[in-house]
Amino acid sequence: MTSEATPAPGRVGDVRRRNLALVLGCLGPDAVASRAEIAAVSGLTKASVSSLVADLLETGLLEEVGVTRGGERGRPGVGLALNPRRGALGAEVNVDYLAVGVLDLRGQLRVHETVEASNQGRAPGDVLADLHGLAARVRDAASADGVELLGGGLAVPGIVDATSGRVATAPNLGWDDVPLADALEDLVPGTPFAAELSNEADSAALAELWYGRGRALGSYLYLSGEVGVGGGLVIGSQLFTGAGGHAGEVGHVVVDPGGRRCSCGGRGCVETVAGQEAILGAAGITGGGSTTTGRLAALTRSLDAGDDRAIRAVKRAGEALAVAVVAAARLVDLSAVVLGGHFGLLRDVLGPALDETLDDLAPGRIAAVTFSDLGASAAVTGAAGAAVRRALAAPHALLG
Amino acid sequence: MTSEATPAPGRVGDVRRRNLALVLGCLGPDAVASRAEIAAVSGLTKASVSSLVADLLETGLLEEVGVTRGGERGRPGVGLALNPRRGALGAEVNVDYLAVGVLDLRGQLRVHETVEASNQGRAPGDVLADLHGLAARVRDAASADGVELLGGGLAVPGIVDATSGRVATAPNLGWDDVPLADALEDLVPGTPFAAELSNEADSAALAELWYGRGRALGSYLYLSGEVGVGGGLVIGSQLFTGAGGHAGEVGHVVVDPGGRRCSCGGRGCVETVAGQEAILGAAGITGGGSTTTGRLAALTRSLDAGDDRAIRAVKRAGEALAVAVVAAARLVDLSAVVLGGHFGLLRDVLGPALDETLDDLAPGRIAAVTFSDLGASAAVTGAAGAAVRRALAAPHALLG
DNA sequence: TCCATATAGTTCAGAACGAATACTAATTCA
């Protein structure tokens, strides 16, 4: 939900809260800067920065890392950097696996464990029990590695309400209106920033923004090819959640008004052409007891072998995605796309088809079509990264 | 352009600036409230509100309007309301007319004058000279009516850069890269808030938000049927300008990937089906020396007469708009649409076609399709309203 | 070696501001 202009009165203390976050914002994941440099960049006075940094050192978010040489002459500054011994936990429940990881403030994924398992149709309670076992192991590993957790996040492939911690619906898991508030509580017990629930495509889009292709772009449409076609819109280096809180639902943009009925009740949606089932079906790769992963592998083999039917199916998917991408380009004035999830496997065929169709439908409009290189850890990284950002945006919560 | 997180240091004075605007924000166009009521609504203390109101009275934005009865007992409060003797000027250059008006802080359009003239292909300088003559008359009328101007705005049917005051391109005027900084300066000379340039569809969308259908909606896609098909996205009661600053360009969303080439170089765009020329052409209403307004009148006569070709052309436009509306619904999670401009003339045929197609392509997704009732003054009202909002958001600029 | 110069960082007085509290003002009701 886009935040309504809450009539919150400005208090004197707000200024300090804002400036504490401002100082942290001057330090990227890898940056080292002295108090004087921070003062110059932020526009704050040296006196204010000194005072703010003292507080931030107390929170443990910041640490001093020896001296820095600025100009040739004069007293050297004391280097300041984000403390790599603080971090957040990210978790992901997906159709074929569970994954949990710990990301530190410097953006390093310090621990990452994945458990393959088919969670489709399992009772949420059973899945969550497995997840918590995995999370406990990961927390222990992080602790052994010297990382103290500040918070966490959980990503699921479905429509979620972050404020209440409920999964409204996750069709591919078979979940419907599942409350996860307790599960979130148990994920990172006793940390100052409670774990939050998020959509898997949104988390992956954010991981891309903070630690992947998106850093150089700032604004882009992230397309996630999973069982469905998910999407996340990043506008001006921020996740755009739209009017109702669930923007970027690319899978059900209409690309063919006269096309096939979709499971959503609509007609001619992207998913009816570019969803996994649609592609595999059109390519003639039948279910036959095989897993989705196995069938996708068969598809890539067919593509490599030059199988005409497979190539046409993937090309058709690329064309459908192009129509949706143009709609995004026009409606929210985007000019970049990042493709992730299983689309990466199809890139050799999908990329050219997408490029070509974009050039026909809206020449010159899309400047950059890129494929993600974050791999399978995107959602976990994004979920943990969001918790890290929450901490860096609200350092005052860590002060007495 | 979505504002990058400018590293602006928070200063002590920011708190007061914010709270001054907060107090004004508690007073809608028609609202009257006492200091005590404002304190209760805003969360500020009575003492702070008293102090803030004293400053605001000094700016002239606020005025005392007699006593108010709160509860049954106790001292009555002093009513506070926005001062209707302050306002802003809105101007519009369009293909068939020039218009200038003055809107007061209470949202009343106190003066509004329109001059019919075909501005297509005229030199920008000539058009602007006419506009300034009109603006001078309107300023005099406002002054005679006791309204003091705080600022202004100018809306044009094209892509603009508000920060530099340039029109990048306005195809239907035949303008290309026209600098309007001087013209804006002359529009409201000597006012504290400089006039700003805006897109006509965006201004109309904002007028809808502040003074029309949008008040009840908060988030919607505004569709403006002019020579082209313009659009404005309002998300969470704010104009959404997207990644590049020009969101809502509905006219070139692809609705038929195999469709006709568009003047933009693309294919199957909304405008190739729902633009004025496309509808008139498909309806068989030829140019024949007649003005666009005349041809549109002929179209509505044909519709009223039950002419099949005309009805099919408008229905086809409704279907095309539906595809674009679904794209917006999915991508930015909208559920409401407001139709303005010349679409209002076609509402009897266009509305049902739109509803029906929406129900086929995305059943239940769009909750509200409404037609604007602001008429021809939408863009002028929006341009002036934006200036009013700027003043109400930055009252400190009016203090010594 | 020693001092001028340059840069980093701290200390302290001052101003701006909202919060809390106690006060005055104006009204109703018994």
Place this chain on the structure above:
DNA sequence: TGAATTAGTATTCGTTCTGAACTATATGGA
């Protein structure tokens, strides 16, 4: 007439940033 109730003001206090003066630590040349 006075108690109760509500509106609004005055005063004191704590928080925070700013700016200027100050201390700390380096380089480089006499």
